[in-house]
Amino acid sequence: MIDAHARMEQFRNQIQEKIMKSLTEFSEGKLSREQFHAIYEHYDVQLKMAEQALQAGKVENIGAAQGQTFAVRQAHMGKAIGLLIYHNKSGLLLDTLGHFDIPTERISPILNDFSMMMEARVMVDRRVEKMAEKQWLLLAAGRYTTIVTLFQNEPSQEQVREIERLHHDFEVANEVHLSAPSVDSSRLAYPFLVFIQQRFSPRPKA
Secondary structure, X not given: OOOHHHHHHHHHHHHHHXXXXXXXXXXXXXXXXXXXXXXXXXXXXXXXXXXXXXXXXOOOOHHHHHHHHHHHHHHOOOEEEEEEEEEOOOOOEEEEEEOOOOOHHHHHHHHHHHHHHHHOOOOOOOEEEEEEOOEEEEEEEOOOEEEEEEXXXXXXXXXXXXXXXXXXXXXXHOHHHHOOOOOOHXXXXXXXXXXXXXXXXXXXXX
């Protein structure tokens, strides 16, 4: 049977492996910066506790913290809760998906910047903006539409790439309609619905 000291060394090694995994996950875009910082701090605390316990010879109950990691990860994970779709040609809002409670006047300046750059045929890079303590916006311009996604917590690069992929598919599927001067949103196909069903929080009840 493994004694308590050996178990503590094993626990310390596991934490070190998890730290390395979190570094890799961040580099691959699977964790947002906010999420990475929280997870790294959590592991760092566990690692220091393990090392202090080994040095002091007190190794009881140290493993109880392991189960808290999932909760830390989930608490800081980006969760998309709403999405706006604007038609570039007309400047009109085509549709709102999920729950979106950011006032239009807070988004308008960024959308105006996008419009001016598109008119000047300047490449428009996506933007990720922090709006409040737990509210982040992803704004991305396509050929026909601009989308604004509201996240609870900062989105990871992987989540950003997923939204961009769905945006591309949305424009390809609806190119005939979106290239027209005006658009009937009831005739559009929405690849975003897959994302909504899997990731978006339900609209709060009144």
